Amino acid sequence: MSTYISGGCxxxxxxxxxxxxxxxGAPLYYIATMIPHDAEDHARICRHRIEREGWDFETLECGxxxxxxxxxxxxxxxxxxxxxxxxxxxxxxxxxGIRMDAPERVAEALExxxxxxxxxxxxxxxxxxxxxxxxxxxEAYRRxxxxxxxxxxxxxxxxxxxxxxxxxxxxxALPL
Amino acid sequence: xxxxxxxxxxGKLDFARERFxxxxxxxxxxxxxxxxxxxxxxxxxxxxxxxxxxxxxxIEPADCFKTDPVRLKDMIFIANDISGGVxxxxxxxRAWREACGRLNxxxxxxxxxxxxxxxxxPQRIK
Numbered sequence: 343m344s345t346y347i348s349g350g351c352x353x354x355x356x357x358x359x360x361x362x363x364x365x366x367g368a369p370l371y372y373i374a375t376m377i378p379h380d381a382e383d384h385a386r387i388c389r390h391r392i393e394r395e396g397w398d399f400e401t402l403e404c405g406x407x408x409x410x411x412x413x414x415x416x417x418x419x420x421x422x423x424x425x426x427x428x429x430x431x432x433x434x435x436x437x438x439g440i441r442m443d444a445p446e447r448v449a450e451a452l453e454x455x456x457x458x459x460x461x462x463x464x465x466x467x468x469x470x471x472x473x474x475x476x477x478x479x480x481e482a483y484r485r486x487x488x489x490x491x492x493x494x495x496x497x498x499x500x501x502x503x504x505x506x507x508x509x510x511x512x513x514x515a516l517p518l
Numbered sequence: 519x520x521x522x523x524x525x526x527x528x529g530k531l532d533f534a535r536e537r538f539x540x541x542x543x544x545x546x547x548x549x550x551x552x553x554x555x556x557x558x559x560x561x562x563x564x565x566x567x568x569x570x571x572x573x574x575x576x577i578e579p580a581d582c583f584k585t586d587p588v589r590l591k592d593m594i595f596i597a598n599d600i601s602g603g604v605x606x607x608x609x610x611x612r613a614w615r616e617a618c619g620r621l622n623x624x625x626x627x628x629x630x631x632x633x634x635x636x637x638x639x640p641q642r643i644k
Contacts, residue, residue, distance in 0.1 A: 488527030
């Protein structure tokens with residue numbers, strides 16, 4: 343079963359996603375999407391690793407080209423991809439420059455990913471309701487993330503919004 | 519009256535077109551330069567952008583909808599929810615954010631149906 347989870351920052355998305363993935367069986371994979379750039383990133387990754395201790399996750403490092411991580415994994419396993427937001431950021435803002443085709447490529451790759459590994463939980467971030475006027479590049483990123491959200495929501499069994507540690511099923515049912 | 523709200527790019531306009539059979543001619547798409555609502559159209563999209571234009575002119579956006587409540591009865595309003603972020607440092611954006619809250623409260627109170635879009639999925643909340 344595939345589940346798409348979104349919501350605001352620090353509302354309990356990741357912890358819920360871990361529980362849903364864990365309930366999805368074994369082998370259990372955590373797809374680490376963050377590419378560390380500085381000490382703060384390393385500290386965050388370290389904190390997340392400690393949080394996942396004892397959950398029996400095998401970590402797959404995959405910040406780019408998400409289908410790569412299926413090469414060394416059992417597609418019948420349970421996958422947790424946290425987060426779509428980081429994945430898009432890595433694919434869009436590269437050391438070689440800005441790739442405006444990233445949203446389309448990421449959406450395409452994620453669709454294929456879910457077809458090959460149907461037991462996947464994906465976490466995204468709801469960054470769409472603030473009163474800011476952004477520059478065109480930031481706006482392109484927000485538009486791109488929302489386009490991915492909408493497309494992947496169509497092919498996932500469950501679409502869950504997390505707010506204040508509470509869960510709303512917009513499609514399918516609450517897996518837990 | 520029908521109000522459709524949700525964050526940016528969540529599929530509000532696509533939903534309105536599909537569910538209520540709207541064509542381009544039925545819809546007024548507002549941006550920051552829109553200074554008047556065209557009440558001859560069935561649907562007004564992005565009333566928050568119109569709100570920003572009015573705030574910049576020192577006018578309360580909700581007042582522009584209260585002049586003739588009868589006309590609003592058969593209309594569809596689409597609003598970006600801009601209420602979820604940090605309080606803006608810019609006083610104009612701060613005023614805009616609060617004015618949109620008042621406008622949405624007014625319209626949703628008068629509305630027969632209120633829909634919220636999330637990841638392209640509609641939910642009727644009134």
